Amino acid sequence: MHDNVILTGFMGTGKTTVGRLLAARLGCEFVDTDDLIVARAGRSVADIFREEGETRFRAREAEIAAELAGRRGLVVATGGRLMLDPDNAAALGATGPVFCLSAEPTDILTRVGAEADKRPLLSGDAPEARVRDLLHRRAAAYARFRPVETSGRAPEEVAEVIVALLAANLYESIPVRHPGGSYDVVVGENLLSDVPRSAGIDGPAAIITDDRVGPLHAAKIRMRKSGFNEPDTGSGPDKPGLSGVPILTMPAGERHKTLDTVRELYDGLLDAGLGRDATVIALGGGVVGDVAGFVAATYLRGVDFVLCPTTLLAMVDSSIGGKTGVDLPRGKNLVGAFKQPRLVSADIAVLATLPADEFTAGMAEVAKHGLIADPVLWQRLMAEEWRIDPRRLANERLLRADLQTLVARAIRVKRDVVEEDPYESGRRAVLNLGHTFGHAVEQVSGYAIRHGEAVAMGLAAAAHLSAALGECSPSLPDQVEAGLARLGLPARIPPMLDPAALHAAMGSDKKKKAGRLRFVLIRDIGDIVIRDDVPAAAVMAVLERVRGDIAPAPSLRE
Ligand SMILES: NC(=O)c1ccc[n+]([C@@H]2O[C@H](COP(=O)([O-])OP(=O)(O)OC[C@H]3O[C@@H](n4cnc5c(N)ncnc54)[C@H](O)[C@@H]3O)[C@@H](O)[C@H]2O)c1
């Protein structure tokens, strides 16, 4: 018996029609929760509302949700608000994927049209304004589920879209356009085995990974077309685990993001006899992605490149935008190239092996993307508990689903910015939110403080600076600090780091212009502004102000 498929979404988005078609396509039983309630109560939804009140109707919904959670192999169309109740969402969300159908307000009104009188929430004057208002108020709650747009699509087409997503284990496919073409960032579960096919690799290839990630995940990348074979079970991580496809393994860690590593990888590719028709598949965090991307950009003047990010940071940040490179002894990322991948495959399942502190550090970049451009993403971050042990991802479907929502939204923020500014000549500066302070913290601490933690401190400092300069409400810094603390991230710069030294480190940054610094400031959650005229004194005052003890290490919830 296979998983359930749950449909949610506002009224008039076609849950029942699409659900029936989907059930037929999948060979499943179809259940509509409203129909079930009406059948059992022996009266219409409107009558239940009128005679028993909304509370009793919600109680009936909860009973149905609990009951259906005990069954499998169903397609369930849920009443518009059923899945907005956290208990119902937990019960049904654990039984299978949840899709949220959406539609334009005018389409909703047309579709609901004739039966508007049966929809108690839509009764009264100015129905369109009412729909818009309700959609707006429920946006963050619906945003928990994977979106499927229905406007401009026939119900059959919507059902096909869902069938295709289910078949590929995909949450979402996010196209990224760049001057030379475009590529997709796919977000989903257990995607690695399908990477060679979805990237369209039909020639020779090599996997570049590190010595932590390789042993855990490299064998999952399997080729169905020529050039790859089933994994050869007996092989170790450094031997070619897939016959014909070498796995080149670099040591893990930023220390190895160097030209020496690059040279060794060139040798590995040459030893394997790979020519210009080869594809480099990067499997790892941002370090592997940056190194492998640089190798792909330069080996034989450039070969194809596919990214399989395995850290949260790499999924939402470093894998999008085409920047690759290595460090020199004199500084980070001093040598590099733009190299666009052919595909980025973000497989949420691999995050289950990520150390908890790496997971939390990655959340700083997710929070940054919410603050830059997506208030709903910020709300989703605040609505759930994200101080988690990533191992829970292995067997908690709802947690994986919630995380895919975050990752996909964060990717879209970065995508929108890099599409506008592919070669980092202007707009990309917004991605530096929190990073001017953050880089100074990293540098002055001698890189003892992890990037994500330094960025969190930088986000809090940027919020304080924004308030001091009158760009945002005085309460915003508290809101940002509380949000970071909730994610298990530090919002205060450790007192041992001297404010004058931090200030000097920022001044040495290229962003300085005639005693005034360039900063990305926050106007509100999801709304930022860049200012070139920030007085040094204001920055110094903030540095004095945000000193404090680092929050204790996050306690992990079981
Ligand atoms: N190119 C860009 O646009 C861009 C943007 C941001 C950051 N970066 C770069 O990204 C790098 C940081 O990336 P990162 O935070 O992913 O660090 P990382 O690549 O060093 O990974 C962190 C650690 O986690 C391990 N790891 C990775 N995935 C794992 C998994 N699934 N299970 C178990 N262990 C796993 C790694 O082996 C490593 O030890 C920096 O070098 C930074 O400069 C680049």
Ligand SMILES: [Zn+2]
């Ligand atoms: Zn960063």
